[in-house]
Amino acid sequence: NAGVMQNPRHLVRRRGQEARLRCSPMKGHSHVYWYRQLPEEGLKFMVYLQKENIIDESGMPKERFSAEFPKEGPSILRIQQVVRGDSAAYFCASSQGGGYTFGSGTRLTVV
């Protein structure tokens, strides 16, 4: 059981570029969550997805951010036209109704 797999571990983007973060949930988990951790801040909920459905995106910024969890393949968090304020650690978690299992995160740096 490989756990929740996130890649890349580190991602550097220039302002205006796109960032794509990938998350493969634990085997058998169909619920995926994305959280963002800004420097010196706690983790903040962004979005909750099930296969092919966005269930709750109340924590997602209204512009430039989108997420998907296709029928096949990993969940993708996409950030268009990145800005310096997007620099953060992005964590994915999965569950199947019980406790949450988190991945190691993707650390995005916007230069």
Next chain:
Amino acid sequence: KQEVTQIPAALSVPEGENLVLNCSFTDSAIYNLQWFRQDPGKGLTSLLLIQSSQREQTSGRLNASLDKSSGRSTLYIAASQPGDSATYLCAVRPKAGPTQGGSEKLVFGKGTKLTVNP
């Protein structure tokens, strides 16, 4: 709106000491509470999960308690070791509604950074 506060923000202790980390939350309508450990540059490792109907959970040298009515949880670490050095995060899973299960959003505190000195 649920808010989670962790005190202290940082703690430094000598090896072997027993210690307590505190977590408080503003809304007692919770489904469960989970303690995590985060190592620098790493992900989160789940330590203990306490359901709202439970008072405490134990795993090895760790013991977490929950007092829902007062909005408090503590994480007790016995005989601390340098390997316990990490940031400890408390996360509350609110209830989705009076007759429903848990909300799908965890609400995190900012964490307590623990340093155990040899």
